[in-house]
Amino acid sequence: MSTSSxxxxxxxxxxxxxxxxxxxxxxxxxxxxxxSSMYFYDDEGSRLFQQIMALPEYYxxxxxxxxxxxxxxxIAAALRPEAADEPFFLLELGAGDGLKTKILLRELLASxxxxxxxxxxxxxxxxxxxxxxxxxxxxxLRVEGMVAEYTKALAVMATRPGRKxxxxxxxxxxxxxxxxxxxxxxxxxxxxTSDDRLLIGFDLQKDPRQIRRAYDDSQGVTAAFNLxxxxxxxxxxxxxxxxxxxxxxxxxxxxxxxxxxxLVSTAAQTVTMPALGRQFEFAAxxxxxxxxxxxxxxxxxxxxxxxxxxxxxxxxxxxxxYFADVVLKP
Ligand code: AVI
Numbered sequence: 001m002s003t004s005s006x007x008x009x010x011x012x013x014x015x016x017x018x019x020x021x022x023x024x025x026x027x028x029x030x031x032x033x034x035x036s037s038m039y040f041y042d043d044e045g046s047r048l049f050q051q052i053m054a055l056p057e058y059y060x061x062x063x064x065x066x067x068x069x070x071x072x073x074x075i076a077a078a079l080r081p082e083a084a085d086e087p088f089f090l091l092e093l094g095a096g097d098g099l100k101t102k103i104l105l106r107e108l109l110a111s112x113x114x115x116x117x118x119x120x121x122x123x124x125x126x127x128x129x130x131x132x133x134x135x136x137x138x139x140x141l142r143v144e145g146m147v148a149e150y151t152k153a154l155a156v157m158a159t160r161p162g163r164k165x166x167x168x169x170x171x172x173x174x175x176x177x178x179x180x181x182x183x184x185x186x187x188x189x190x191x192x193t194s195d196d197r198l199l200i201g202f203d204l205q206k207d208p209r210q211i212r213r214a215y216d217d218s219q220g221v222t223a224a225f226n227l228x229x230x231x232x233x234x235x236x237x238x239x240x241x242x243x244x245x246x247x248x249x250x251x252x253x254x255x256x257x258x259x260x261x262x263l264v265s266t267a268a269q270t271v272t273m274p275a276l277g278r279q280f281e282f283a284a285x286x287x288x289x290x291x292x293x294x295x296x297x298x299x300x301x302x303x304x305x306x307x308x309x310x311x312x313x314x315x316x317x318x319x320x321x322y323f324a325d326v327v328l329k330p
Pocket of ligand 1: 052060170171172173174175214215222291292293
């Protein structure tokens with residue numbers, strides 16, 4: 001199973017001044033060393049993420065897929081204008097391969113909606129692949145793919161007249177830190193008019209053990225996904241991380257709702273990064289914090305939305321209340 005893609009990294013070959021190099025220099029100089037999960041998604045990381053989404057322990061993707069399938073007519077109706085001929089843009093942030101979105105696209109086409117689908121992704125390969133598959137599967141669909149960062153895409157779309165429905169699926173919103181998440185929600189809300197709609201996917205709080213298992217699977221795919229970040233630094237920054245001296249560790253804090261993932265140095269070691277002209281010291285059992293994946297409740301979603309100037313219109317959730325796709329309006 002596949003899904004919308006998280007923010008992919010722009011850097012393929014890093015120079016000392018590349019975004020990746022600057023990020024690593026800054027993140028590994030902090031008292032709590034930190035690297036952004038944004039850099040997980042090189043080719044190998046994207047392939048491992050596809051595997052994660054098919055894992056028995058990783059419930060979010062299949063739950064959201066089912067959730068979009070069952071009430072698809074109601075979701076489509078909540079996103080589109082009532083008048084069949086009124087044109088609108090369906091913008092998707094982090095479109096990836098669009099597998100889940102195709103459920104909604106088919107539904108909207110069947111209902112006679114007059115819309116242009118604008119998938120946005122930072123990966124040109126993702127947009128090209130999605131556009132090619134849509135030409136074959138849904139030839140009647142108007143598609144205007146955009147290779148851009150989310151904020152740039154929102155700014156471009158704000159200049160184009162007409163109603164908009166914006167999709168942000170897959171609980172990608174969970175990977176933001178709370179302050180960044182609020183800033184992002186406010187940026188989403190700012191250009192919207194009262195006729196526009198948002199559909200955002202949120203992974204919900206549930207049995208803490210089940211959440212933790214989803215991020216520490218028995219086959220070790222999530223561990224490989226996390227460790228691949230070090231492989232990337234070896235390849236793109238010439239670093240000499242010895243992967244046999246690093247472990248994946250994850251925990252879930254039911255109070256904050258955060259899954260936090262770390263890379264743990266199992267021994268005291270020095271890592272050299274020629275592209276930065278620097279060395280980094282790691283004590284035994286020192287960690288690099290690599291990912292946050294927040295889980296939400298309905299009251300938290302409502303409070304976040306309200307603070308950002310948005311109003312939840314409809315909560316679509318599965319029977320077990322594992323996941324919610326929420327329609328929001330300004
Ligand atoms: C992309 N994002 C929503 C995934 C998540 O669940 O936070 C990334 C992921 N990390 C480990 N497993 C999946």
